[in-house]
Amino acid sequence: MHDLNLVEEELAKKEYAILFIEGGGAHMGGQIPWDADFVRALPSLTQKYGTVVLIDEVVTGFRDSTGGWQATIGVTPDLTTLGKCIGGGLGVGALGGRADIMDMLKPKASPQQCVGHSGTWNGNPLTAAAGITACKLYIGGEVQKRANQLGAYLRERGNQVLKERGISARLYGRNIIHFYLGPIDYETSDNTLPPTRDVHKLMARTPTQERLCLHLLHRGVATMEGRLFVLSAAHTEEDIDQTVKALCDSLDAM
Ligand SMILES: Cc1ncc(COP(=O)(O)O)c(C=O)c1O
Numbered sequence: 001m002h003d004l005n006l007v008e009e010e011l012a013k014k015e016y017a018i019l020f021i022e023g024g025g026a027h028m029g030g031q032i033p034w035d036a037d038f039v040r041a042l043p044s045l046t047q048k049y050g051t052v053v054l055i056d057e058v059v060t061g062f063r064d065s066t067g068g069w070q071a072t073i074g075v076t077p078d079l080t081t082l083g084k085c086i087g088g089g090l091g092v093g094a095l096g097g098r099a100d101i102m103d104m105l106k107p108k109a110s111p112q113q114c115v116g117h118s119g120t121w122n123g124n125p126l127t128a129a130a131g132i133t134a135c136k137l138y139i140g141g142e143v144q145k146r147a148n149q150l151g152a153y154l155r156e157r158g159n160q161v162l163k164e165r166g167i168s169a170r171l172y173g174r175n176i177i178h179f180y181l182g183p184i185d186y187e188t189s190d191n192t193l194p195p196t197r198d199v200h201k202l203m204a205r206t207p208t209q210e211r212l213c214l215h216l217l218h219r220g221v222a223t224m225e226g227r228l229f230v231l232s233a234a235h236t237e238e239d240i241d242q243t244v245k246a247l248c249d250s251l252d253a254m
């Protein structure tokens with residue numbers, strides 16, 4: 001992880017059409033967070049070996065900022081995938097990026113260059129209308145700011161609960177709050193980050209976490225296998241208070 005030499009060694013084989021990474025870090029916006037300097041170094045490496053770099057912002061696009069996670073760290077990939085937020089609640093997927101690559105998707109591209117891209121739901125007017133309406137709400141960054149504030153509130157209150165009970169677990173993340181259960185390798189000064197850099201520890205799934213997931217679900221809080229809390233500007237402080245109460249009650253019942 002974060003080994004630029006290894007990435008360069010692989011790219012030098014000239015076997016890769018694309019280098020594909022997830023915004024924030026796999027999975028769901030940063031369960032295993034990227035080191036920003038590592039990601040910033042990728043475009044020049046891919047360019048050197050004639051491939052392209054794509055940042056998957058299906059989760060982080062418009063969620064982290066109007067410019068996605070890439071804008072928050074200041075990197076411009078060749079291509080970006082988007083989904084979720086841009087559909088305004090309807091199913092959607094989108095690709096954007098460098099004009100010379102995107103032009104190949106145009107039906108008017110030369111037969112040698114044209115990449116077929118037909119689909120029943122392409123450019124679906126209903127989805128597009130919902131998406132445009134939603135995107136107008138994202139302009140200005142207020143909703144993102146609100147989701148981040150709620151994320152911080154959940155993180156702080158949840159971690160207080162875990163520490164009070166002496167549980168070796170932490171909440172971390174920005175607006176999607178990840179639940180880590182495992183050894184605390186260090187206390188972070190930036191508590192959007194996990195208390196370990198060990199990928200195996202971050203990925204570990206224990207029966208305890210599965211039980212916690214069921215306990216929380218039983219109390220009305222869905223956490224996708226006990227892994228994360230997905231926040232939006234539609235949530236309120238009361239929702240977070242209820243979530244923290246559900247967390248306390250679940251831990252006490254286990
Ligand atoms: C980072 C990321 N990329 C892509 C996808 C796929 O999106 P969809 O299921 O809308 O095709 C997901 C789904 O959760 C995702 O989390």
